[in-house]
Amino acid sequence: ICRGISSSAVRHVVIKHVTIIGGGQMGAGIAQVAASTGHSVTLVDTSEDILKKSVKGIEGSLKRVIKKKFADKPEAGEEFMHKVLQNVSTSSDAGSAAQSSDLVLEAIVENLKIKQDLFGHLDKLAPEHTIFASNTSSLPISDIASSTNRLDRFGGLHFFNPVPMMKLVEVIGTSATSQETFDSLLNFSKALGKTPVSCKDTPGFIVNRLLVPYIIEAIRLHERGHGSKEDIDVAMKLGAGYPMGPFELSDYVGLDTMKFIMDGWSEKDPDNPLFAQSELLNKLVAEGKYGKKSGEGFYKYK
Numbered sequence: 001i002c003r004g005i006s007s008s009a010v011r012h013v014v015i016k017h018v019t020i021i022g023g024g025q026m027g028a029g030i031a032q033v034a035a036s037t038g039h040s041v042t043l044v045d046t047s048e049d050i051l052k053k054s055v056k057g058i059e060g061s062l063k064r065v066i067k068k069k070f071a072d073k074p075e076a077g078e079e080f081m082h083k084v085l086q087n088v089s090t091s092s093d094a095g096s097a098a099q100s101s102d103l104v105l106e107a108i109v110e111n112l113k114i115k116q117d118l119f120g121h122l123d124k125l126a127p128e129h130t131i132f133a134s135n136t137s138s139l140p141i142s143d144i145a146s147s148t149n150r151l152d153r154f155g156g157l158h159f160f161n162p163v164p165m166m167k168l169v170e171v172i173g174t175s176a177t178s179q180e181t182f183d184s185l186l187n188f189s190k191a192l193g194k195t196p197v198s199c200k201d202t203p204g205f206i207v208n209r210l211l212v213p214y215i216i217e218a219i220r221l222h223e224r225g226h227g228s229k230e231d232i233d234v235a236m237k238l239g240a241g242y243p244m245g246p247f248e249l250s251d252y253v254g255l256d257t258m259k260f261i262m263d264g265w266s267e268k269d270p271d272n273p274l275f276a277q278s279e280l281l282n283k284l285v286a287e288g289k290y291g292k293k294s295g296e297g298f299y300k301y302k
């Protein structure tokens with residue numbers, strides 16, 4: 001392993017070899033960005049089929065990036081694509097991937113028990129120096145870390161959709177995360193070309209804690225008959241400078257994800273009016289209308 005001195009003169013692990021567990025939109029996006037910035041990445045999921053789809057997704061997204069970045073140099077673009085894909089390998093064996101990694105980052109299903117089991121298992125196999133991190137958007141990092149014996153080398157790295165475009169990474173430290181680990185995660189985020197912000201291990205960290213209640217209030221505003229979805233979306237784009245309105249953004253993120261986050265919070269803090277249920281959101285999710293990914297949410301998609 002490589003060790004460096006951070007700006008705060010605290011020693012930290014320089015992350016070069018990364019295992020990303022979960023080949024969905026977030027995991028594949030993180031793998032793409034890490035590979036594009038010269039890291040060697042092993043993307044892990046349960047089946048070859050899923051991994052093939054993840055790599056296809058990476059190729060598709062890379063093409064969009066390259067079209068812009070290498071607009072006048074298509075050959076350099078192809079070379080870049082080739083180099084990036086060379087940095088990505090796939091595996092269905094998380095344990096063996098973790099054995100040669102400086103960082104194991106999970107972006108799997110938002111289920112505490114499954115995440116705990118995964119990290120509890122990997123804790124026995126990964127080298128001493130390896131840092132574990134979760135991309136969870138709704139579960140406490142300290143709860144996930146509790147299944148391991150590396151509480152000091154455990155943190156959160158929360159990315160945003162679409163990962164290749166969104167510049168932010170939330171770096172989350174628990175009360176047990178060491179300064180060395182925190183600095184490693186901050187430096188890794190910078191090495192990905194992202195801007196990190198430091199977060200505490202509190203529900204929603206910074207972005208979702210503000211974004212999710214705002215979106216749900218937009219849905220309630222519509223439920224009260226105080227504005228059409230279209231007008232609310234236009235209003236927030238042109239009046240507040242958001243790239244997407246709250247209904248477009250919910251469809252993009254996934255209504256199931258929005259509901260999952262809200263349910264978790266309202267369970268913990270049922271009297272908080274910010275976390276009050278929305279009938280419309282519940283109805284759409286019950287009907288399987290999850291947004292863009294299912295073809296319909298607040299809007300219909302081709």
Ligand code: 3HC
Nearest residue numbers: 061062064065068137159160161162164165208243244253
């Ligand atoms: N990969 C690579 N490039 C992409 C991309 C992707 N997945 N998505 C968009 N782009 C780039 C492409 O260059 C695209 O040009 P192309 O269509 O010619 O390929 C360009 O962006 C413009 O895209 P669009 O024309 O489709 O639309 P926009 O100009 O609106 O940009 C957007 C798309 C970047 C997604 C922008 O609308 C945006 O920033 N939306 C808000 C996203 C947001 O708020 N995300 C956070 C969600 S919360 C979250 O993720 C946390 C979780 O825990 C819930």
